[in-house]
Amino acid sequence: MKDSETTVQPLPEATGAFQYQELIESRLGQPIAVELNDAESQRLAASPGAKLAAARNALGLSVEQVSAQLKMAPRQINALEKDDYALLPEAAIIRGFIRAYAKLLKLDSAAIIDLFTDDFNKKKLAGDLGRGKNRHSIAQTSNTHSNAPSYTLALLLCLAAAAALAYFNLLH
Structure with a gap:
């Protein structure tokens, strides 16, 4: 055989993934990754x-x-x-x-x-x-009351401080 018969022709320039897929499919003579494309299109549709x-x-x-x-x-x-x-x-x-x-x-x-x-x-x-x-x-x-226990504790501490202050004022 001559060298020219066994040389592989260079692939035409492809700029996108879809064009590369078409080139590969044309060389193989069959579609590639059809299931993957369908799954990807279903994922993207959802x-x-x-x-x-x-x-x-x-x-x-x-x-x-x-x-x-x-x-x-x-x-x-x-x-x-x-x-x-x-x-x-x-x-x-x-x-x-x-x-x-x-x-x-x-x-x-x-x-x-x-x-x-x-x-x-x-x-x-x-x-x-x-x-x-x-x-x-x-x-x-969506739960707006997730910090309720800490607010309750702060409120109780403020009330206790106010009660202690009032008691202290009564003594003096």
């Missing part, structure tokens, strides 16, 4: 951030335009769209961000918040949020 990003793109808005309208930092918009809750404040605040973002995009905010709640709790159980700022579950963030 992702609150993906829904927000898709709606933003459908309206032709940039991250900067959305961040200016919502008065949020672009990094917060990106974190919401990537479902990266560790980069955001507490869960209650994230729900407010999602509500405002969905309203801007004219989406059903309740449905997206439900998706967020499920996703947040799954990530919390998996430990993905344990090292970030979010150390509370959604149930804990």
Whole structure:
């Protein structure tokens, strides 16, 4: 055989992951990782951030335009769209961000918040949020009386001090 017959032609330049996949599939003659692509597309379809990003793109808005309208930092918009809750404040605040973002995009905010709640709790159980700022579950963030025992103790101490002061004044 001649060298020219055994030489492999260089691959055309590809700029994106999808183009690389097409090149590999054309060389193999069959699709690759179909299950992975289906699973990834299902995950993204159920992702609150993906829904927000898709709606933003459908309206032709940039991250900067959305961040200016919502008065949020672009990094917060990106974190919401990537479902990266560790980069955001507490869960209650994230729900407010999602509500405002969905309203801007004219989406059903309740449905997206439900998706967020499920996703947040799954990530919390998996430990993905344990090292970030979010150390509370959604149930804990909605509990406004979690510090009640410490307030009660402080109140009792103040009352005891006032009683002691009144008793001291009576003696003198």
